[in-house]
Amino acid sequence: AKEAGRNDFRFFTQEMNAEAHEQMVLEREIRKAIKKEEFVVYYQPVVDVKQGRIVSCEALVRWQHPFKGLVAPNYFIAIAEETGLIDGIGHLVLKQVCQQIQKWQNDPVMKDIRVAVNLSPHQLRNNNLVHDIEKMLQYYGISAGALAFEITETQVMQDPEGTAVLLDDIQALGIKIYLDDFGTGYSSLNYLKRFSFDVLKIDRSFIMDVEVDSGDAALVEAIIVMAHKLGIKVVAEGVETENQRQFVAQQECDLIQGFYYSRPIDAEEMSSFCHLNFAK
Numbered sequence: 001a002k003e004a005g006r007n008d009f010r011f012f013t014q015e016m017n018a019e020a021h022e023q024m025v026l027e028r029e030i031r032k033a034i035k036k037e038e039f040v041v042y043y044q045p046v047v048d049v050k051q052g053r054i055v056s057c058e059a060l061v062r063w064q065h066p067f068k069g070l071v072a073p074n075y076f077i078a079i080a081e082e083t084g085l086i087d088g089i090g091h092l093v094l095k096q097v098c099q100q101i102q103k104w105q106n107d108p109v110m111k112d113i114r115v116a117v118n119l120s121p122h123q124l125r126n127n128n129l130v131h132d133i134e135k136m137l138q139y140y141g142i143s144a145g146a147l148a149f150e151i152t153e154t155q156v157m158q159d160p161e162g163t164a165v166l167l168d169d170i171q172a173l174g175i176k177i178y179l180d181d182f183g184t185g186y187s188s189l190n191y192l193k194r195f196s197f198d199v200l201k202i203d204r205s206f207i208m209d210v211e212v213d214s215g216d217a218a219l220v221e222a223i224i225v226m227a228h229k230l231g232i233k234v235v236a237e238g239v240e241t242e243n244q245r246q247f248v249a250q251q252e253c254d255l256i257q258g259f260y261y262s263r264p265i266d267a268e269e270m271s272s273f274c275h276l277n278f279a280k
């Protein structure tokens with residue numbers, strides 16, 4: 001038994017070493033990818049329920065890998081966050097988004113489409129963040145209203161005081177703040193009152209089951225009512241079916257994002273999609 005135990009332990013460490021090694025390789029690859037600017041931004045349309053048209057979109061990063069193809073963020077965001085490389089990726093994302101907004105300003109259909117960019121905890125801890133954002137807006141000559149940032153309640157929880165100051169500074173620039181993945185963290189209600197979020201995004205996990213889980217349906221309904229009482233707009237995330245769309249629309253949800261309308265698409269497809277939608 002002793003022998004086996006020792007073997008187990010050896011296997012365990014070997015596995016850990018393999019994993020640590022894999023992480024190291026990935027970290028090095030990401031570092032290189034930042035230098036070579038291999039990250040591209042995809043956009044997922046967000047539809048205004050009352051207006052029945054696309055009013056905004058979420059910027060979602062992908063890694064255009066030289067031989068792996070288009071790599072999803074789940075593969076690299078966590079390690080980028082751990083290693084701080086997310087600052088570099090975040091900078092590239094913001095730059096691309098601002099360039100895109102600048103281009104879209106000359107297009108009557110695209111010029112009022114707001115782009116929401118995800119900010120990670122590490123980026124929020126970066127003291128230069130607000131300054132970087134301000135410089136970027138100036139450089140590309142775009143108005144702050146064209147941009148929004150999404151942060152999660154878990155991030156807010158990690159440092160409520162610091163986050164409050166930071167969010168105030170960002171909002172003072174005229175940029176809206178969205179609370180992402182709402183309902184998946186803790187103390188949600190408390191933070192809703194303390195922070196002045198412009199928009200709340202109900203997490204996909206609640207939307208997924210609204211048709212079959214009366215508990216989730218009740219929660220979604222309650223979140224929307226509460227947000228509206230606090231003067232906050234609501235996005236339903238991850239709407240995939242007509243029934244889900246109908247349900248959240250009936251609950252007077254303001255905005256809808258999900259595969260029902262479109263998956264995340266590149267800038268060109270986004271523009272075509274909006275023109276099609278606008279022409280209707």
Ligand code: C2E
Binds near residue numbers: 059090
């Ligand atoms: P998120 O911020 O919650 O983004 C929404 C995710 O849900 C996206 O996955 C989107 O493709 C997916 N989604 C949207 N509608 C549907 C639907 O109807 N059904 C299903 N099954 N999924 C839907 P994606 O693009 O893979 O991004 C995953 C996560 O990676 C994001 O979750 C966000 O946390 C992170 N991420 C993406 N881009 C960035 C970025 O530029 N910076 C940072 N810091 N994080 C990012």
Ligand code: CA
Binds near residue numbers: 058118150
């Ligand atoms: Ca998001």
Ligand code: CA
Binds near residue numbers: 181203237
């Ligand atoms: Ca989300």
Ligand code: CA
Binds near residue numbers: 209213216
């Ligand atoms: Ca459920």
